[in-house]
Amino acid sequence: MKALAFTSTVHNRWKQALSELRLSAEGRVDASFLLRAKEIAQCIMGDVADFSDELNHGEGYVVLTHTPLDASLNITEAAMPVQCISAAVLLGVTQALGFAPYGFKQEKNGALVHPVRPLPGKENSTSSNGRVEFTFPSDGAYLPRDIWPQTLSLLCLIDQSRTATRLAPLNSMMLYLDHAAVHTLQQPVFKHIPPETFDIDGHVATFGPILESVGERLEIRVALHSCISEIAQAQAALDQLENAAQKAAVMHTWRPGAMLIFNNALCLHGRGPISSIRWLQRCYGTKNMRPGTVVDLCRPLKKDLPANR
Numbered sequence: 001m002k003a004l005a006f007t008s009t010v011h012n013r014w015k016q017a018l019s020e021l022r023l024s025a026e027g028r029v030d031a032s033f034l035l036r037a038k039e040i041a042q043c044i045m046g047d048v049a050d051f052s053d054e055l056n057h058g059e060g061y062v063v064l065t066h067t068p069l070d071a072s073l074n075i076t077e078a079a080m081p082v083q084c085i086s087a088a089v090l091l092g093v094t095q096a097l098g099f100a101p102y103g104f105k106q107e108k109n110g111a112l113v114h115p116v117r118p119l120p121g122k123e124n125s126t127s128s129n130g131r132v133e134f135t136f137p138s139d140g141a142y143l144p145r146d147i148w149p150q151t152l153s154l155l156c157l158i159d160q161s162r163t164a165t166r167l168a169p170l171n172s173m174m175l176y177l178d179h180a181a182v183h184t185l186q187q188p189v190f191k192h193i194p195p196e197t198f199d200i201d202g203h204v205a206t207f208g209p210i211l212e213s214v215g216e217r218l219e220i221r222v223a224l225h226s227c228i229s230e231i232a233q234a235q236a237a238l239d240q241l242e243n244a245a246q247k248a249a250v251m252h253t254w255r256p257g258a259m260l261i262f263n264n265a266l267c268l269h270g271r272g273p274i275s276s277i278r279w280l281q282r283c284y285g286t287k288n289m290r291p292g293t294v295v296d297l298c299r300p301l302k303k304d305l306p307a308n309r
């Protein structure tokens with residue numbers, strides 16, 4: 001893990017620079033917003049080589065604190081509008097670290113910035129809009145490798161609930177997995193089921209492995225709450241993996257303006273139940289597409305779609 005706390009001087013300079021940015025009338029992010037947010041974040045952060053290295057080759061997560069926030073936050077707003085300055089921080093830092101923010105047409109209509117906040121009627125869903133405990137997904141585990149999120153960026157607007165995000169780095173989890181389980185988890189016998197937040201049929205669930213050798217390292221891809229296997233040995237390996245995630249997990253507590261970026265192939269994540277007001281903003285990151293790409297899961301992937309969100 002690598003951490004960076006911005007000083008008040010840098011925080012204020014960043015906020016001042018971002019004050020020029022505006023969301024569209026519909027509250028969305030366009031291409032010029034994305035580009036300017038990136039330029040400003042690069043200027044503020046300077047050399048990010050150590051942080052990129054940690055994300056790509058280390059335990060896989062980076063923590064930034066004291067980033068700028070919008071002056072006011074309407075916490076009773078059911079529509080959960082994107083917050084302009086914090087969205088620019090989220091999208092700018094993600095790009096400065098080498099990842100392009102993107103979205104899916106079937107998830108929140110292609111929005112790049114997602115509210116992670118309990119939603120009326122969704123309280124009992126194990127999703128970014130639920131209140132119940134949510135243990136250890138890697139987001140988009142059922143998606144093809146070239147379009148699944150390589151990073152997740154989360155930025156805290158408010159957390160009166162004091163609900164930490166749990167991160168389980170794969171290299172720590174490996175200490176709790178035996179050789180047979182590691183072998184089984186590399187077999188394509190696991191059924192990955194799409195989450196509720198995607199507006200697609202459950203029948204597009206895919207079969208695949210959970211651990212994959214990519215180059216010199218192992219990567220992990222599983223949402224433990226929505227992955228099953230009908231093979232007893234595979235189910236036992238899944239149980240061992242969940243136990244390993246629980247043991248390896250580190251707690252990331254939130255303060256407004258804190259940001260967490262993690263590699264979705266090197267860390268599982270989760271959280272406990274949410275008892276009060278908690279609102280994070282999230283974006284996905286990838287190196288496979290241009291910033292602002294909106295992937296339509298009902299069509300073959302067209303790379304480099306124009307940025308219009």
Ligand SMILES: [Fe+2]
Nearest residue numbers: 128137139269
């Ligand atoms: Fe998630």
